Every structure is written in C-alpha cells, then in structure tokens.
Amino acid sequence: MDGAALVRVNGTRTIALALAATAALAAVAACRRGVAVRIGSKNFSEQVLLSEIAAQALEARGVPVDRRLNLGGTFICHKALVAGELDLYPEYTGTAFTAILAQKPSTDPAAVRSAVSAEYAKRWRLVWGPPLGFENTFALVVRTADAKRLALTKISDLAAHPELRPGFGYEFLEREDGYKGLARAYGLRFEKRPAEMDLGLLYPALASGQVDVVAGNSTDGLIDAIGGAVLEDDRRYFPPYEAAFVVRESVWNGNQAVRAALEGLEGSLSSAAMRKLNAAVDRDKRRPEDVAREFLLRLGHAGSHK
Numbered sequence: 001m002d003g004a005a006l007v008r009v010n011g012t013r014t015i016a017l018a019l020a021a022t023a024a025l026a027a028v029a030a031c032r033r034g035v036a037v038r039i040g041s042k043n044f045s046e047q048v049l050l051s052e053i054a055a056q057a058l059e060a061r062g063v064p065v066d067r068r069l070n071l072g073g074t075f076i077c078h079k080a081l082v083a084g085e086l087d088l089y090p091e092y093t094g095t096a097f098t099a100i101l102a103q104k105p106s107t108d109p110a111a112v113r114s115a116v117s118a119e120y121a122k123r124w125r126l127v128w129g130p131p132l133g134f135e136n137t138f139a140l141v142v143r144t145a146d147a148k149r150l151a152l153t154k155i156s157d158l159a160a161h162p163e164l165r166p167g168f169g170y171e172f173l174e175r176e177d178g179y180k181g182l183a184r185a186y187g188l189r190f191e192k193r194p195a196e197m198d199l200g201l202l203y204p205a206l207a208s209g210q211v212d213v214v215a216g217n218s219t220d221g222l223i224d225a226i227g228g229a230v231l232e233d234d235r236r237y238f239p240p241y242e243a244a245f246v247v248r249e250s251v252w253n254g255n256q257a258v259r260a261a262l263e264g265l266e267g268s269l270s271s272a273a274m275r276k277l278n279a280a281v282d283r284d285k286r287r288p289e290d291v292a293r294e295f296l297l298r299l300g301h302a303g304s305h306k
Helices: 003-034 045-059 074-082 093-100 109-124 144-150 155-160 170-174 176-186 199-208 249-254 256-263 271-282 288-299
Strands: 037-040 065-068 088-092 126-128 138-143 166-168 213-217 228-230 243-248
Touching (some): 037 074, 045 065, 045 243, 045 256, 045 288, 074 088, 088 093, 093 176, 109 126, 138 144, 166 170, 166 176, 199 213, 243 256, 271 288
Parallel strands (some): 037 065
Antiparallel strands (some): 088 243, 126 243, 138 228
16 A cells, blocks of 8 residues: 555544544533433422522523432432432532531631532542532521520520420431530530421421420521521531532533533522522422522523423
C-alpha cells in the first residue's frame, strides 16, 4: 500500500470514528434528557418545600423529575442517595457532620461545611451544592404563657424546672447532637422520660398542653402560629445547620441543567423567608407545590410543575 492510499484509509477511519463518537455523545445526551432526576426529601414541610423548589427549578430547564418526597428521616434519605436510589435531596451541614459522619458537634460553620464536603466526596462520591442561605438549627420551644410565668428565656433555665414534660422526635432522642448531648451540656433531668413523637405532632401537642417543651427547628412556621417561644441556646450547644442539596457526583458533573438550577438557588433563602414559606404550608394549609412556584416566580424562575 502506498503512502497516498494509507492516508485515504486512515482519513476515512478517522472520520468514521469521529462520527461514531459524536453519535454516542448525542445518544448519551438524549438519554440524560429523558431520564428523570430523582429528588427526595425527609418527612417534614421544610424538606418537602425545598425539594419541590428544586424540582420546579429543574423542570423549568426542561429536566424531567421524579419526586420521592416524605421518605422519612436523615438516615433513610442518605442511604437511598448512597445506594443510587435518589439523585439529590436537601440536607443540613450539622446533621451530616454529627449524625452521618459521627463527629462531635462543632460551632464553626465553615469548618463543618468543609469537612462534610470533603468526606462525602471521598466516601460516597457525593457533592454538596451551594448553600441556600439559611440555617435551620434545633430549637427548644415552650408555650409563651409558660415562658412568662416561669421566666424561661434560655435553655439553661429549664434545669430549674424538672417538672416540665418534654416531647421530642425519634432522631432528636437518638442522635448524639440531640437530647443526650443537650442534657449533659445543660444538666437537664426531667422527672418524666421525654415522649417520643412524630415530628408533625410536636407543635399540636405543645399547643394542647400534652407536653411542655418540644425540640423543633428554628425555621418552623408553626412556632408563631401556636404562640410558642424559642429558648436561647445560651451555651451554644447546637452546631451549625446550613441547608444545601446533596447530589450524586455523576449527576452534578454530568447534567449541566441540574447544576445550573441548583447554583441558581444559592443564597436565595434567609431564615425569615424560610419561616414564611413553612408557615404558608403548616399554618395556612397551602400546597407545597403552589408555595414553591410562587417563590420561584419571585426569584425569577418559571416553574413548570402544575
């Protein structure tokens, strides 16, 4: 075979390979467009709202979404993400640091975020998206009337009132950064064992007088609605809980629309704004998808979910 013939053969082969590669990339891209992104959430209103906001932001960019909301607690969502059954869900840095990574609570937000980002990437190939702009830390809540009557303004004041009846969710009772550590830090010894309650029942139980102290979240919309008073964490026990979406690395790196949508939500929610969104669902009984759509419209997105 002469040199000219070799050039012709190699040139044809190169073109054929290039065309095949282009076709393969086009097929992958088409596949990605057609495969729904699976978005999960834990089983409380804020989580459902955040996931719905992400879902509608993705749909506005033409990305199909499979909503898998109200799955349960932290460990259920994390295991589903690691197992590849979810592609993303909203999480909090302090929860990841203490509950998932089993680290002792830290009050340094930057250090906690850096640690969870590095460990999640190394252990499970998971990416922490940009912070959403608010922190949802634990909050001990009492009735405002009791706060005034007993002069309760901070958590340390509870040590003088062991007669108060506490009610907590399962995770708060079991987690190291929950009741166990809190009781040690503040010397709390209630006469009655804390009642274990579903998260959705905590505030109704407090309002009706079934319990006197509950562990809620600082952005809960029902705190004001039931006339609750948040006690100051005067010993700075609770770690930072910055909200962000945790995403499978393959989805974050392989789907630009997903990445752009989540980056567009960076810093979009203050704690006050999140409380208002939560109140719209928990107090006003509005549908999370409607509340999410209105938020995205104010933010400049056009959600497509109906």
